[in-house]
Amino acid sequence: AQSVAQPEDQVNVAEGNPLTVKCTYSVSGNPYLFWYVQYPNRGLQFLLKYITGDNLVKGSYGFEAEFNKSQTSFHLKKPSALVSDSALYFCAVRDAGSNYQLIWGAGTKLIIKP
Amino acid sequence: SQTIHQWPATLVQPVGSPLSLECTVEGTSNPNLYWYRQAAGRGLQLLFYSVGIGQISSEVPQNLSASRPQDRQFILSSKKLLLSDSGFYLCAWSDGTASGNTIYFGEGSWLTVV
Numbered sequence: 001a002q003s004v005a006q007p008e009d010q011v012n013v014a015e016g017n018p019l020t021v022k023c024t025y026s027v028s029g030n031p032y033l034f035w036y037v038q039y040p041n042r043g044l045q046f047l048l049k050y051i052t053g054d055n056l057v058k059g060s061y062g063f064e065a066e067f068n069k070s071q072t073s074f075h076l077k078k079p080s081a082l083v084s085d086s087a088l089y090f091c092a093v094r095d096a097g098s099n100y101q102l103i104w105g106a107g108t109k110l111i112i113k114p
Numbered sequence: 115s116q117t118i119h120q121w122p123a124t125l126v127q128p129v130g131s132p133l134s135l136e137c138t139v140e141g142t143s144n145p146n147l148y149w150y151r152q153a154a155g156r157g158l159q160l161l162f163y164s165v166g167i168g169q170i171s172s173e174v175p176q177n178l179s180a181s182r183p184q185d186r187q188f189i190l191s192s193k194k195l196l197l198s199d200s201g202f203y204l205c206a207w208s209d210g211t212a213s214g215n216t217i218y219f220g221e222g223s224w225l226t227v228v
Contacts, residue, residue, distance in 0.1 A: 034216065034217075036219075041222070041224070042221060042222065043120075043204055043219035043220050043221045043222045044158075044204070044206075044219040045219070046216050046217075046218060049216060088156070090158070100146055100163050100165065100171075100208075101160060101163070102160075102217060104157070104158045106156060106157055107156045107157065
């Protein structure tokens with residue numbers, strides 16, 4: 001069965017420290033992987049995606065994610081956290097055979113403390 | 115550039131009343147369109163998706179229905195709302211012609227059924 005797991009319900013990081021939000025997946029075929037961010041009472045915003053190519057993907061707001069096929073992971077990272085990065089982060093995966101649907105993780109709440 | 119508009123942003127409706135949420139996309143043609151519901155500020159549930167005018171796929175049997183009367187218009191409806199229909203509803207679109215395409219979200223509509 002296809003699935004996406006975000007093992008941490010909440011991640012707390014001090015401002016200025018590096019942050020990592022974890023995501024693992026299980027899909028058949030080659031995965032298309034996505035990260036989105038959601039600020040309170042707002043819609044989801046696209047951050048970055050991995051389709052093919054370089055395993056390190058750079059996205060919006062200084063975020064990047066590393067695709068690791070052997071570990072079936074796609075962790076979101078940022079070298080230096082900002083208080084404004086505090087939000088809800090979603091990982092998602094699309095089966096390469098589907099053009100319509102994403103399988104969503106449960107979301108990780110990221111809290112950056114000053 | 116493409117934009118997505120969703121309205122109303124908030125509404126409070128009594129149990130048993132009808133519902134109509136509207137969504138339009140500008141700057142693209144023949145998009146895939148989606149309605150999601152987000153309960154308790156976390157998990158995303160795909161309700162409906164559409165790959166063309168009049169083509170609606172339902173993911174979850176429920177009290178809601180969707181229609182696509184025009185290429186870039188997507189409407190979520192209910193004839194009689196239930197308390198359990200309360201939640202945050204998100205319209206989204208993706209490029210219908212590209213594989214591995216990104217889904218872009220509107221700002222969402224808060225529905226409270228009382």
